[in-house]
Amino acid sequence: MPERKSYHHGNLRQALVEATAALIEEQGPQAFTLTEAARRAGVSAAAPYRHFKGREDLLEEVARQGFIEFAGRLEAAFDSGRPRALTAFLRMGQAYLDFAADRPGYYMAMFESGISIAGNADLATASGRAQGVLVTAAEALAMRLPPAERPPSRMVANHIWALSHGVVELFGRGRPGSRSPVSSSEMLESGAIIYLRGLGLISE
């Protein structure tokens, strides 16, 4: 990676973000160091300070970009509820797991790094967008029920988010049961189906 001809890097800012995500994936969110990220980008330890205020600022940018891709993937998977809200909703759940699996460094920066989302406006916006996608999807689902039986869509979004996050953390990278006989994908799908049946969205 540290192949560079000219004195100027050309795309250092983004290279640092990607190096950071890779480092977090390999060593965990707290273990990443600015120095090592700079080394991976083929640049001196002082160079990142031309693009970021410091370590924390870089970490927040990784999370911000993560939330944007995350929201985009969830939105694409839900596809405005086509062909049916239920199918689309379950597909979105799988997209949640796929994101955590494909972009573990970003996922960890977003949810396990201890950054303060509220303390960074751009980050809060990006995080809010992801939450919005989940709430919209829950709303579309609720519309399939008679008005009197409709659950609050924010609540449904939060339940599904919590279940998905729990599955990722506990079973996505082989935690307690270690050699769990069931994949995290099956675990989330079965859990979501039971939950949605409890809402009356799946008969029988």
Next chain:
Amino acid sequence: MPERKSYHHGNLRQALVEATAALIEEQGPQAFTLTEAARRAGVSAAAPYRHFKGREDLLEEVARQGFIEFAGRLEAAFDSGRPRALTAFLRMGQAYLDFAADRPGYYMAMFESGISIAGNADLATASGRAQGVLVTAAEALAMRLPPAERPPSRMVANHIWALSHGVVELFGRGRPGSRSPVSSSEMLESGAIIYLRGLGLISE
């Protein structure tokens, strides 16, 4: 805290475990240092090496003790399913949240510190015991259904564990929605009730 009359501490091993849990609670699981734990226990930085192989060993002991208390609390809350399996099960869910709230340092050591449970036999035993309590409770619940409708109890235990963990991580300490209008306790209870209704354990 660092009040000591004699040259010997008397209970240093346990004092270090508790100092570590407090440090993790304050600064996160990766930020704790052996040196600081020793300082809090009122002892030199070299002293912990009389009781632990090193930093990792101490962290694993915190997690181990955490799992033991965790399992004990869940078991006590379930109380063999009295007076009814359903009530007892929901009570156990609240005990899960209470543990995470009362013992955040231990909870983080157990689930967020990146320790390898499989790599430490004592830790694996303690973790297995906690999982056993959840599975036993799920079994008792399943018994209330006709045999043909009984879900695998390990699956149910994992779903509930994942939901509880997700609630703790996302809403227990005010994460994405920050000022979430609903407490994590209500969030878990409503989610669990909908899920159990989906299993056919709650009619209507």
Next chain:
DNA sequence: TGTACATCAGTGAACGCGCGTTCACTGATGTAC
């Protein structure tokens, strides 16, 4: 097209720091007789 110059994005050395760990040591304790 050529040149002067401001600006940008790097460098590399240096700083102070706190960490984990090791080591020879020593004060306190407990036990054998």
Next chain:
DNA sequence: TGTACATCAGTGAACGCGCGTTCACTGATGTAC
């Protein structure tokens, strides 16, 4: 009850290390004329 001595559980100094950050600097780029 008293004493000798082995063992235990601390100390404190030292080590090498890598980190985040700052600083004066310099090479490359882009723009005005």
